Amino acid sequence: MQIFRFSYTSIPCLPHSVLAAGFFDGFHQGHRALLTEAKKQAERLGLPWGVLTFDPDPWAVFRPGEPLEHIQSLEDRERTAEALGANLFCILDFTRAFASLSPDGFHQVLKDMHVDYLVTGFDFRYGARNAGSVQSLTKAGFAHSVVQAVTDLDGKISSTRIEEAVRGGNVEAAAAMLGQDYSVPGLIVHGFGRGGKLLGFPTANLQPDPGYLLPARGVYAGFVQTDSGIHEAMISVGVNPTFTGTGQTVEAFLFDFDSDLYGQRVRFYFSRRLRPEKRFDGPEALKSQLVKDEAQSRQVLDGHDPDPDGVYATAESRQGSLPGPGA
Numbered sequence: 442m443q444i445f446r447f448s449y450t451s452i453p454c455l456p457h458s459v460l461a462a463g464f465f466d467g468f469h470q471g472h473r474a475l476l477t478e479a480k481k482q483a484e485r486l487g488l489p490w491g492v493l494t495f496d497p498d499p500w501a502v503f504r505p506g507e508p509l510e511h512i513q514s515l516e517d518r519e520r521t522a523e524a525l526g527a528n529l530f531c532i533l534d535f536t537r538a539f540a541s542l543s544p545d546g547f548h549q550v551l552k553d554m555h556v557d558y559l560v561t562g563f564d565f566r567y568g569a570r571n572a573g574s575v576q577s578l579t580k581a582g583f584a585h586s587v588v589q590a591v592t593d594l595d596g597k598i599s600s601t602r603i604e605e606a607v608r609g610g611n612v613e614a615a616a617a618m619l620g621q622d623y624s625v626p627g628l629i630v631h632g633f634g635r636g637g638k639l640l641g642f643p644t645a646n647l648q649p650d651p652g653y654l655l656p657a658r659g660v661y662a663g664f665v666q667t668d669s670g671i672h673e674a675m676i677s678v679g680v681n682p683t684f685t686g687t688g689q690t691v692e693a694f695l696f697d698f699d700s701d702l703y704g705q706r707v708r709f710y711f712s713r714r715l716r717p718e719k720r721f722d723g724p725e726a727l728k729s730q731l732v733k734d735e736a737q738s739r740q741v742l743d744g745h746d747p748d749p750d751g752v753y754a755t756a757e758s759r760q761g762s763l764p765g766p767g768a
Protein backbone atom coordinates (compact mmCIF):
# COMPACT_ATOMS: atom_id res chain seq x y z
CA MET A 442 0.00 0.00 0.00
CA GLN A 443 1.30 3.43 -0.91
CA ILE A 444 0.79 6.23 1.62
CA PHE A 445 0.57 9.87 0.53
CA ARG A 446 0.24 12.82 2.88
CA PHE A 447 -0.26 16.32 1.52
CA SER A 448 -2.05 19.63 1.69
CA TYR A 449 -4.74 20.57 -0.83
CA THR A 450 -2.42 23.40 -1.89
CA SER A 451 0.37 21.02 -3.00
CA ILE A 452 -1.11 17.81 -4.35
CA PRO A 453 1.48 15.24 -5.46
CA CYS A 454 1.21 13.29 -8.68
CA LEU A 455 -1.07 10.41 -7.74
CA PRO A 456 -2.21 7.42 -9.81
CA HIS A 457 -5.78 7.50 -11.15
CA SER A 458 -7.87 5.68 -8.57
CA VAL A 459 -11.13 4.86 -6.82
CA LEU A 460 -11.12 6.24 -3.29
CA ALA A 461 -13.44 5.80 -0.32
CA ALA A 462 -13.62 9.04 1.66
CA GLY A 463 -14.04 9.48 5.39
CA PHE A 464 -12.34 9.77 8.77
CA PHE A 465 -12.77 6.00 9.39
CA ASP A 466 -12.07 5.84 13.14
CA GLY A 467 -12.16 2.12 13.86
CA PHE A 468 -12.71 0.87 10.29
CA HIS A 469 -15.93 -0.65 11.58
CA GLN A 470 -18.44 -2.72 9.58
CA GLY A 471 -20.00 0.45 8.10
CA HIS A 472 -16.59 1.75 6.98
CA ARG A 473 -15.72 -1.67 5.59
CA ALA A 474 -18.82 -1.56 3.36
CA LEU A 475 -17.33 1.54 1.71
CA LEU A 476 -14.05 -0.28 1.09
CA THR A 477 -15.89 -3.24 -0.42
CA GLU A 478 -17.69 -0.89 -2.80
CA ALA A 479 -14.45 0.94 -3.68
CA LYS A 480 -12.78 -2.37 -4.48
CA LYS A 481 -15.70 -3.46 -6.63
CA GLN A 482 -15.71 -0.20 -8.63
CA ALA A 483 -11.91 -0.33 -8.99
CA GLU A 484 -12.11 -3.84 -10.43
CA ARG A 485 -14.77 -2.68 -12.88
CA LEU A 486 -12.67 0.32 -13.95
CA GLY A 487 -9.29 -1.45 -13.84
CA LEU A 488 -7.88 1.06 -11.34
CA PRO A 489 -6.16 0.85 -7.95
CA TRP A 490 -8.34 1.66 -4.95
CA GLY A 491 -7.84 3.10 -1.53
CA VAL A 492 -8.78 5.51 1.17
CA LEU A 493 -9.02 9.28 1.32
CA THR A 494 -8.85 10.39 4.93
CA PHE A 495 -8.07 13.50 6.92
CA ASP A 496 -5.66 14.42 9.68
CA PRO A 497 -5.87 15.86 12.25
CA ASP A 498 -9.41 15.07 13.31
CA PRO A 499 -11.74 17.91 12.18
CA TRP A 500 -12.95 18.13 15.80
CA ALA A 501 -9.42 19.00 16.93
CA VAL A 502 -9.29 21.81 14.37
CA PHE A 503 -12.67 23.30 15.20
CA ARG A 504 -12.60 22.71 18.97
CA PRO A 505 -8.95 23.07 19.93
CA GLY A 506 -8.17 22.29 23.55
CA GLU A 507 -11.06 19.85 23.97
CA PRO A 508 -9.73 16.40 24.94
CA LEU A 509 -10.24 13.90 22.14
CA GLU A 510 -10.12 10.13 22.38
CA HIS A 511 -10.13 7.75 19.47
CA ILE A 512 -10.64 4.09 18.68
CA GLN A 513 -7.60 4.18 16.39
CA SER A 514 -4.59 6.39 15.74
CA LEU A 515 -3.77 7.43 12.18
CA GLU A 516 -1.15 4.66 12.10
CA ASP A 517 -3.76 2.08 13.16
CA ARG A 518 -6.05 3.31 10.41
CA GLU A 519 -3.22 2.89 7.88
CA ARG A 520 -2.56 -0.64 9.10
CA THR A 521 -6.23 -1.56 8.90
CA ALA A 522 -6.64 -0.21 5.38
CA GLU A 523 -3.56 -2.17 4.32
CA ALA A 524 -4.81 -5.39 5.92
CA LEU A 525 -8.15 -4.92 4.15
CA GLY A 526 -6.37 -4.75 0.80
CA ALA A 527 -6.22 -1.02 -0.04
CA ASN A 528 -3.59 0.00 -2.59
CA LEU A 529 -3.51 3.69 -1.65
CA PHE A 530 -3.88 5.64 1.58
CA CYS A 531 -4.20 9.39 1.03
CA ILE A 532 -4.10 11.73 4.01
CA LEU A 533 -5.25 15.28 3.36
CA ASP A 534 -4.09 17.83 5.95
CA PHE A 535 -7.26 19.02 7.61
CA THR A 536 -7.06 22.77 8.15
CA ARG A 537 -9.61 25.56 8.50
CA ALA A 538 -8.63 26.74 5.00
CA PHE A 539 -9.29 23.28 3.54
CA ALA A 540 -12.60 23.03 5.40
CA SER A 541 -13.74 26.37 4.01
CA LEU A 542 -13.38 25.34 0.35
CA SER A 543 -16.60 25.55 -1.66
CA PRO A 544 -18.05 22.23 -2.86
CA ASP A 545 -16.58 23.01 -6.31
CA GLY A 546 -13.22 23.71 -4.70
CA PHE A 547 -13.36 20.23 -3.12
CA HIS A 548 -14.34 18.66 -6.47
CA GLN A 549 -11.25 20.33 -7.99
CA VAL A 550 -9.05 18.83 -5.25
CA LEU A 551 -10.45 15.38 -6.13
CA LYS A 552 -9.72 15.95 -9.82
CA ASP A 553 -6.19 17.18 -9.06
CA MET A 554 -5.72 14.00 -7.00
CA HIS A 555 -6.81 11.93 -10.04
CA VAL A 556 -9.75 10.47 -8.15
CA ASP A 557 -11.77 9.01 -11.02
CA TYR A 558 -14.48 7.60 -8.77
CA LEU A 559 -15.42 8.44 -5.18
CA VAL A 560 -17.21 6.21 -2.68
CA THR A 561 -18.89 7.85 0.29
CA GLY A 562 -21.37 7.08 3.01
CA PHE A 563 -24.93 8.37 2.61
CA ASP A 564 -24.30 11.19 5.11
CA PHE A 565 -20.92 12.41 3.75
CA ARG A 566 -20.60 16.22 3.95
CA TYR A 567 -17.81 18.46 2.76
CA GLY A 568 -16.87 22.07 2.13
CA ALA A 569 -17.70 25.31 3.91
CA ARG A 570 -20.65 25.00 6.31
CA ASN A 571 -20.98 21.37 5.16
CA ALA A 572 -22.59 22.63 1.95
CA GLY A 573 -21.32 19.62 -0.05
CA SER A 574 -23.24 16.35 0.05
CA VAL A 575 -23.90 13.29 -2.11
CA GLN A 576 -26.45 15.45 -4.01
CA SER A 577 -23.81 18.03 -4.92
CA LEU A 578 -21.45 15.28 -6.11
CA THR A 579 -24.25 14.11 -8.44
CA LYS A 580 -25.02 17.67 -9.58
CA ALA A 581 -21.36 18.25 -10.38
CA GLY A 582 -21.38 15.05 -12.47
CA PHE A 583 -18.67 13.47 -10.30
CA ALA A 584 -18.58 9.68 -10.71
CA HIS A 585 -19.42 8.24 -7.31
CA SER A 586 -21.43 5.73 -5.36
CA VAL A 587 -23.17 6.10 -2.05
CA VAL A 588 -23.18 3.35 0.55
CA GLN A 589 -26.21 3.14 2.83
CA ALA A 590 -25.91 2.75 6.60
CA VAL A 591 -24.87 -0.68 7.86
CA THR A 592 -27.06 -1.47 10.85
CA ASP A 593 -27.44 -4.02 13.61
CA LEU A 594 -30.37 -4.59 15.98
CA ASP A 595 -29.57 -1.31 17.80
CA GLY A 596 -29.37 0.87 14.69
CA LYS A 597 -26.61 2.38 12.60
CA ILE A 598 -23.10 1.11 13.34
CA SER A 599 -20.98 4.15 14.15
CA SER A 600 -17.70 5.16 15.78
CA THR A 601 -19.78 6.92 18.47
CA ARG A 602 -21.62 3.71 19.37
CA ILE A 603 -18.32 1.82 19.53
CA GLU A 604 -16.85 4.51 21.81
CA GLU A 605 -19.88 4.24 24.10
CA ALA A 606 -19.59 0.45 24.20
CA VAL A 607 -15.86 0.60 25.05
CA ARG A 608 -16.37 3.31 27.70
CA GLY A 609 -19.11 1.17 29.24
CA GLY A 610 -16.91 -1.95 29.28
CA ASN A 611 -19.11 -3.65 26.70
CA VAL A 612 -16.12 -4.82 24.67
CA GLU A 613 -18.03 -7.68 23.04
CA ALA A 614 -20.53 -5.26 21.50
CA ALA A 615 -17.62 -3.09 20.34
CA ALA A 616 -15.95 -6.12 18.71
CA ALA A 617 -19.14 -7.09 16.86
CA MET A 618 -19.28 -3.60 15.31
CA LEU A 619 -15.52 -3.36 14.66
CA GLY A 620 -14.95 -6.80 13.18
CA GLN A 621 -12.08 -7.33 15.64
CA ASP A 622 -11.49 -6.92 19.36
CA TYR A 623 -10.88 -3.42 20.69
CA SER A 624 -7.17 -2.94 21.34
CA VAL A 625 -4.83 -0.33 22.79
CA PRO A 626 -1.08 -0.11 22.08
CA GLY A 627 1.50 1.27 24.46
CA LEU A 628 4.69 0.77 26.42
CA ILE A 629 5.32 -1.59 29.35
CA VAL A 630 6.43 0.40 32.39
CA HIS A 631 7.29 -0.46 36.01
CA GLY A 632 4.43 -0.88 38.47
CA PHE A 633 4.64 -1.16 42.25
CA GLY A 634 6.44 -4.50 42.20
CA ARG A 635 3.63 -6.26 44.07
CA GLY A 636 2.30 -8.53 41.31
CA GLY A 637 5.04 -11.16 41.20
CA LYS A 638 6.29 -11.00 44.78
CA LEU A 639 3.07 -10.51 46.75
CA LEU A 640 0.43 -12.13 44.56
CA GLY A 641 2.32 -14.67 42.47
CA PHE A 642 0.82 -12.97 39.40
CA PRO A 643 3.37 -10.63 37.80
CA THR A 644 1.55 -8.03 35.78
CA ALA A 645 2.82 -6.05 32.82
CA ASN A 646 1.71 -2.42 33.29
CA LEU A 647 0.67 -0.59 30.12
CA GLN A 648 1.32 3.08 29.55
CA PRO A 649 -1.26 3.50 26.77
CA ASP A 650 -0.34 5.60 23.75
CA PRO A 651 -1.99 9.01 24.09
CA GLY A 652 -5.46 9.57 22.64
CA TYR A 653 -6.84 6.03 23.01
CA LEU A 654 -10.13 5.34 24.72
CA LEU A 655 -9.86 2.99 27.69
CA PRO A 656 -12.50 0.43 28.56
CA ALA A 657 -14.43 0.93 31.81
CA ARG A 658 -12.68 -0.12 35.02
CA GLY A 659 -12.93 -3.84 35.48
CA VAL A 660 -11.36 -7.19 34.71
CA TYR A 661 -11.18 -8.54 31.14
CA ALA A 662 -10.05 -11.66 29.35
CA GLY A 663 -7.94 -10.72 26.35
CA PHE A 664 -4.61 -10.96 24.59
CA VAL A 665 -1.27 -9.19 24.65
CA GLN A 666 0.72 -8.87 21.45
CA THR A 667 4.43 -8.75 22.25
CA ASP A 668 7.66 -9.13 20.30
CA SER A 669 7.32 -12.89 20.78
CA GLY A 670 3.77 -13.15 19.39
CA ILE A 671 0.26 -12.99 20.79
CA HIS A 672 -0.46 -14.35 24.28
CA GLU A 673 -3.70 -15.08 26.14
CA ALA A 674 -4.03 -12.87 29.19
CA MET A 675 -6.27 -11.42 31.88
CA ILE A 676 -6.31 -7.65 32.11
CA SER A 677 -7.24 -5.23 34.87
CA VAL A 678 -8.21 -1.61 34.28
CA GLY A 679 -8.55 0.07 37.65
CA VAL A 680 -7.20 1.69 40.77
CA ASN A 681 -6.35 -1.52 42.68
CA PRO A 682 -8.62 -0.69 45.66
CA THR A 683 -7.16 -3.56 47.71
CA PHE A 684 -4.04 -1.43 48.01
CA THR A 685 -3.91 2.28 48.83
CA GLY A 686 -2.20 5.09 47.03
CA THR A 687 -2.41 3.57 43.53
CA GLY A 688 -3.47 5.63 40.51
CA GLN A 689 -5.31 4.05 37.58
CA THR A 690 -3.40 1.19 35.99
CA VAL A 691 -3.93 -1.01 32.93
CA GLU A 692 -2.12 -4.28 33.59
CA ALA A 693 -2.06 -7.81 32.28
CA PHE A 694 -1.01 -11.21 33.51
CA LEU A 695 0.07 -13.21 30.44
CA PHE A 696 -0.60 -16.95 30.60
CA ASP A 697 2.24 -19.45 30.12
CA PHE A 698 4.68 -16.59 29.82
CA ASP A 699 7.79 -15.75 31.79
CA SER A 700 10.06 -13.04 30.44
CA ASP A 701 10.86 -9.40 30.92
CA LEU A 702 8.54 -6.99 29.14
CA TYR A 703 9.78 -3.69 30.56
CA GLY A 704 10.30 -1.08 27.86
CA GLN A 705 8.62 -3.18 25.17
CA ARG A 706 5.90 -1.83 22.87
CA VAL A 707 2.87 -4.11 23.05
CA ARG A 708 -0.84 -4.11 22.29
CA PHE A 709 -3.58 -5.16 24.73
CA TYR A 710 -6.75 -6.69 23.23
CA PHE A 711 -9.92 -6.58 25.36
CA SER A 712 -12.01 -9.61 24.38
CA ARG A 713 -14.55 -10.25 27.20
CA ARG A 714 -15.47 -8.41 30.36
CA LEU A 715 -15.29 -10.76 33.35
CA ARG A 716 -16.23 -8.69 36.39
CA PRO A 717 -16.02 -5.29 38.08
CA GLU A 718 -12.95 -4.38 40.12
CA LYS A 719 -13.38 -5.14 43.84
CA ARG A 720 -11.69 -4.28 47.12
CA PHE A 721 -10.47 -7.46 48.79
CA ASP A 722 -9.60 -7.92 52.47
CA GLY A 723 -5.98 -8.56 51.59
CA PRO A 724 -3.57 -10.02 49.04
CA GLU A 725 -4.60 -13.63 49.78
CA ALA A 726 -8.28 -12.97 48.96
CA LEU A 727 -7.30 -11.13 45.78
CA LYS A 728 -4.97 -13.99 44.84
CA SER A 729 -7.80 -16.57 45.14
CA GLN A 730 -9.95 -14.40 42.87
CA LEU A 731 -7.09 -14.13 40.33
CA VAL A 732 -6.88 -17.93 40.19
CA LYS A 733 -10.60 -18.01 39.28
CA ASP A 734 -10.18 -15.14 36.77
CA GLU A 735 -7.40 -17.08 35.03
CA ALA A 736 -9.53 -20.23 34.72
CA GLN A 737 -12.49 -18.27 33.38
CA SER A 738 -10.29 -16.33 30.94
CA ARG A 739 -8.70 -19.47 29.55
CA GLN A 740 -12.16 -20.91 29.00
CA VAL A 741 -13.61 -17.91 27.15
CA LEU A 742 -10.46 -17.28 25.09
CA ASP A 743 -10.12 -20.83 23.88
CA GLY A 744 -10.37 -20.75 20.07
CA HIS A 745 -10.99 -16.99 20.01
CA ASP A 746 -9.14 -14.88 17.41
CA PRO A 747 -8.99 -11.21 18.48
CA ASP A 748 -7.79 -9.96 15.09
CA PRO A 749 -9.18 -12.18 12.30
CA ASP A 750 -7.94 -9.87 9.51
CA GLY A 751 -4.41 -9.81 10.91
CA VAL A 752 -4.47 -6.01 11.15
CA TYR A 753 -1.95 -5.79 13.99
CA ALA A 754 -0.33 -9.18 13.46
CA THR A 755 3.17 -7.75 13.32
CA ALA A 756 4.83 -6.95 16.62
CA GLU A 757 4.34 -3.38 17.77
CA SER A 758 8.08 -2.79 17.84
CA ARG A 759 8.30 -3.50 14.10
CA GLN A 760 11.84 -4.74 14.57
CA GLY A 761 12.60 -7.53 12.14
CA SER A 762 10.07 -10.15 11.15
CA LEU A 763 8.29 -11.53 14.14
CA PRO A 764 5.65 -14.17 14.62
CA GLY A 765 2.00 -13.11 14.55
CA PRO A 766 -1.18 -14.54 16.05
CA GLY A 767 -1.12 -18.25 16.58
CA ALA A 768 2.68 -18.24 16.90
Ligand SMILES: Cc1cc2nc3c(=O)[nH]c(=O)nc-3n(C[C@H](O)[C@H](O)[C@H](O)COP(=O)(O)O)c2cc1C
Pocket residue numbers: 631632633634635636637640643644645646660661675676677680681682683684692693694717718719720721727731734
Ligand atom coordinates in the same frame (compact mmCIF):
# COMPACT_ATOMS: atom_id res chain seq x y z
C1 LIG B 1 -6.78 -9.91 36.05
C2 LIG B 1 -6.54 -8.96 37.18
C3 LIG B 1 -7.58 -8.65 38.05
C4 LIG B 1 -7.40 -7.78 39.11
N1 LIG B 1 -8.44 -7.48 39.94
C5 LIG B 1 -8.25 -6.65 40.99
C6 LIG B 1 -9.32 -6.34 41.89
O1 LIG B 1 -10.46 -6.77 41.71
N2 LIG B 1 -9.07 -5.53 42.92
C7 LIG B 1 -7.82 -5.00 43.16
O2 LIG B 1 -7.65 -4.29 44.13
N3 LIG B 1 -6.80 -5.24 42.30
C8 LIG B 1 -6.98 -6.06 41.25
N4 LIG B 1 -5.94 -6.33 40.40
C9 LIG B 1 -4.72 -5.53 40.48
C10 LIG B 1 -3.72 -5.98 41.50
O3 LIG B 1 -4.00 -5.25 42.66
C11 LIG B 1 -2.37 -5.58 40.93
O4 LIG B 1 -2.08 -6.42 39.87
C12 LIG B 1 -1.32 -5.67 41.97
O5 LIG B 1 -1.52 -4.63 42.87
C13 LIG B 1 0.08 -5.59 41.34
O6 LIG B 1 0.42 -4.30 40.99
P1 LIG B 1 1.83 -3.95 40.35
O7 LIG B 1 1.87 -4.47 38.93
O8 LIG B 1 1.88 -2.44 40.37
O9 LIG B 1 2.87 -4.56 41.19
C14 LIG B 1 -6.11 -7.20 39.32
C15 LIG B 1 -5.07 -7.52 38.44
C16 LIG B 1 -5.26 -8.38 37.39
C17 LIG B 1 -4.14 -8.69 36.44
Ligand SMILES: Nc1ncnc2c1ncn2[C@@H]1O[C@H](COP(=O)(O)OP(=O)(O)O)[C@@H](O)[C@H]1O
Pocket residue numbers: 629630631632633634635636637638642643644645646693694695696697698699700701702703
Ligand atom coordinates in the same frame (compact mmCIF):
# COMPACT_ATOMS: atom_id res chain seq x y z
N1 LIG C 1 3.34 -13.93 32.90
C1 LIG C 1 3.65 -12.63 32.98
N2 LIG C 1 2.71 -11.68 32.84
C2 LIG C 1 3.04 -10.38 32.94
N3 LIG C 1 4.27 -9.94 33.18
C3 LIG C 1 5.26 -10.84 33.33
C4 LIG C 1 5.00 -12.22 33.24
N4 LIG C 1 6.14 -12.88 33.45
C5 LIG C 1 7.09 -11.97 33.65
N5 LIG C 1 6.60 -10.73 33.58
C6 LIG C 1 7.43 -9.52 33.80
O1 LIG C 1 7.26 -9.14 35.16
C7 LIG C 1 6.84 -7.77 35.26
C8 LIG C 1 5.75 -7.64 36.31
O2 LIG C 1 6.15 -7.89 37.55
P1 LIG C 1 5.42 -7.29 38.83
O3 LIG C 1 5.89 -8.11 39.97
O4 LIG C 1 3.94 -7.18 38.66
O5 LIG C 1 6.10 -5.86 38.95
P2 LIG C 1 5.68 -4.43 38.37
O6 LIG C 1 4.76 -3.91 39.37
O7 LIG C 1 6.96 -3.66 38.28
O8 LIG C 1 5.05 -4.58 37.03
C9 LIG C 1 6.27 -7.42 33.91
O9 LIG C 1 6.37 -6.05 33.58
C10 LIG C 1 7.09 -8.32 32.98
O10 LIG C 1 8.27 -7.64 32.60
